[in-house]
Amino acid sequence: MSSHIRRSMPLFPIGIVMQLTGLSARQIRYYEEHGLVSPARTEGNRRLFSFNDIDRLLEIKDLIEQGVNLAGIKQIFASRKQAEQPEQPKQPNKSNTPATPKVVKQDLSEEELRELLRTELMQAGRFNRATLRQGDMARFFH
Amino acid sequence: MSSHIRRSMPLFPIGIVMQLTGLSARQIRYYEEHGLVSPARTEGNRRLFSFNDIDRLLEIKDLIEQGVNLAGIKQIFASRKQAEQPEQPKQPNKSNTPATPKVVKQDLSEEELRELLRTELMQAGRFNRATLRQGDMARFFH
DNA sequence: ATTACATGTTATGTTTTATCACATCATTTT
DNA sequence: AAAATGATGTGATAAAACATAACATGTAAT
Numbered sequence: 001m002s003s004h005i006r007r008s009m010p011l012f013p014i015g016i017v018m019q020l021t022g023l024s025a026r027q028i029r030y031y032e033e034h035g036l037v038s039p040a041r042t043e044g045n046r047r048l049f050s051f052n053d054i055d056r057l058l059e060i061k062d063l064i065e066q067g068v069n070l071a072g073i074k075q076i077f078a079s080r081k082q083a084e085q086p087e088q089p090k091q092p093n094k095s096n097t098p099a100t101p102k103v104v105k106q107d108l109s110e111e112e113l114r115e116l117l118r119t120e121l122m123q124a125g126r127f128n129r130a131t132l133r134q135g136d137m138a139r140f141f142h
Numbered sequence: 143m144s145s146h147i148r149r150s151m152p153l154f155p156i157g158i159v160m161q162l163t164g165l166s167a168r169q170i171r172y173y174e175e176h177g178l179v180s181p182a183r184t185e186g187n188r189r190l191f192s193f194n195d196i197d198r199l200l201e202i203k204d205l206i207e208q209g210v211n212l213a214g215i216k217q218i219f220a221s222r223k224q225a226e227q228p229e230q231p232k233q234p235n236k237s238n239t240p241a242t243p244k245v246v247k248q249d250l251s252e253e254e255l256r257e258l259l260r261t262e263l264m265q266a267g268r269f270n271r272a273t274l275r276q277g278d279m280a281r282f283f284h
Numbered sequence: 285a286t287t288a289c290a291t292g293t294t295a296t297g298t299t300t301t302a303t304c305a306c307a308t309c310a311t312t313t314t
Numbered sequence: 315a316a317a318a319t320g321a322t323g324t325g326a327t328a329a330a331a332c333a334t335a336a337c338a339t340g341t342a343a344t
Contacts, residue, residue: 013300015184015331016153022256025332026291042157044299046332058260069289069342114164118200155331157300167301168322186330188301211320 007055010040010048017049021057028057034070036060036077149197152182152190159191163199170199176212178202178219 014025021028031037032047037056039047049057063073156167163170173179174189179198181189191199205215 011158012153013155013331014333016190020256020259024291026293029333030290042299044332045334046299048158054259058256062260064290071289114162114200117162117196118204155301166322168324171302172321184330186301187303188330206321213320 007051010050012049012054014047014049017054017057020054021061023057023061031057031060031070034074036070036073149193152192154191154196156189156191159196159199162196163203165199165203173199173202173212176216178212178215 012020014028017023017028018025023031028037032039037049037053037060039049039053042048060073063076068076154162156170159165159170160167170179170189174181179191179195179202181191181195184190202215205218210218
């Protein structure tokens with residue numbers, strides 16, 4: 001249950017996302033400008049990306065590297081979304097208008113959230129000890 | 143394989159960690175000062191926490207709430223570490239000296255890393271769609 | 285040749301985080 | 315009780331990270 005939490009939760013500042021994806025800040029912001037990703041924002045207006053967002057950016061990068069331009073990527077994502085929910089027609093949003101940012105209600109208390117997170121972390125910890133040599137991610141620190 | 147990557151990779155700035163754990167920056171830094179967590183640092187000296195670090199902090203918080211003081215938590219962690227590796231005796235580090243920061247070599251190229259990450263994300267995506275209502279994490283954005 | 289696309293670069297302002305010093309309040313110790 | 319210690323809050327100050335915007339540039343489409 002609820003590993004969804006890990007994928008949709010806004011967690012990463014753009015600097016980390018740059019490293020994780022190999023994209024420049026300019027690129028990431030440009031893709032957002034064209035509605036290909038919609039990271040959340042902090043109160044201070046900083047972008048916060050989720051795992052889903054990173055997933056998306058990696059896909060974009062793949063497609064870019066295969067020569068697809070932004071219009072093409074837009075179509076691909078659009079048709080995919082359409083395939084997932086073939087009920088709601090909705091206008092196809094051909095404009096350059098970025099997707100409206102998600103602003104929703106909070107359903108979990110802070111405590112419930114942390115309890116959930118704690119559980120997730122514990123569970124995750126059970127099966128991935130000592131799989132890789134310590135320090136593989138050294139590039140991400142100094 | 144290698145979900146280790148997700149747990150040990152330095153990803154989160156202190157602001158996010160504050161929200162995820164409900165601890166104040168002061169507390170987090172204080173715990174680090176006493177060697178209970180050892181977040182990585184960016185080139186610019188900002189702390190970067192991994193999932194493991196957050197896990198650790200949530201444990202610390204639990205113990206604090208149960209009335210355990212820092213010395214106690216130190217012991218608990220120490221004895222746990224000892225239980226995991228009952229070969230290396232090593233002096234018990236009773237001092238207040240923070241644990242030496244991890245500085246290691248990089249074994250994966252940037253590309254390999256991202257490929258790995260991409261794979262992980264894809265795999266993770268397979269089983270956790272639509273488990274929770276969209277927007278449960280709204281508290282983390284504005 | 286012009287235009288549009290995608291990205292780099294630079295300038296400038298704001299937010300976030302760092303360290304440090306001092307304050308506070310509860311517990312121990314003397 | 316007084317003093318010391320432990321754990322955290324608060325404020326000052328500096329630097330890092332990030333925001334937006336404008337302009338530059340190389341490549342592709344018209």
